[in-house]
Amino acid sequence: MEPVVLAVFYILVIARLLSIFISAANERRLKQLGAVEYGRCNSAFLVLAHFAYYIACVIEGNRRGAFFYDGISYLGLGIYAFSIAVLYYVIYAIRHVWTVKLIIAPPQLHVINKSPLFKYIKHPNYFLNIIPELIGIALFLHAWITLVAGLIIYLVPLITRIKQEEAVMKEHFSEY
Structure with missing residues (x-):
């Protein structure tokens, strides 16, 4: 059983790492099409904190x-x-506009997802992916100090990101 558990864990970590490449590819395409990045400093802090x-x-x-x-x-x-399953669902749901950064595509390319998941959970990527991801890895490794102290520290840039994202989305999309 132990080799299976480790294999599953490593596969999930690799899947998480692959999402960074998806984000980078989406970011490059979006910026070529005229997208604008917001909250650059906070995004860097979030990546570092992660x-x-x-x-x-x-x-x-x-x-x-x-x-x-x-x-x-x-x-x-x-x-x-x-959390990784939710991450890939969110990537699938918002496709080309999903990045780890706060990037707004030109209006003709940036569609607001109005599916039930996004309607009832305002930020599923944060609340159903990132926070459970951090809790899950800490529990898996019995990293109690990191779970408590690290999560509290991580919440500072995450809450900042959510506030920034809300403001930017409301500024650019009347239907948001």
Whole structure:
């Protein structure tokens, strides 16, 4: 069972890393078409915080003797798997405009997704992907300090991003 659990974990981490390449490709295309990036400084801080959180989880988990193969780790892996599935659903749902940065495409290219997921959960990428992703990886590795302290620190740029995104979307799209 342990090799299967590790294989699933590594596959999910690779899937998460692949999403960064999707984001970069979308960003290049969008900017070629005249898209504008907002909140550049906060985006850089978010990326840094994300990598730092992962590194802290790995270091803390390693010091505790990760991998544990217990109920908490399995719960964490399940939450992490859920978050990656949501990430790819969001990428599929908003396609070419999905990036890890706050980029607004020209109006003819930037369509507001009005599906039930986006209608009832204003920011599914943040609330159903990023926050569960961070919780899941910390639980999987039993990184308790990172879970508490790291998540609190991470929430500062995430809340800033949500506020920036709300303001920019309302400014550019009357139907938002």
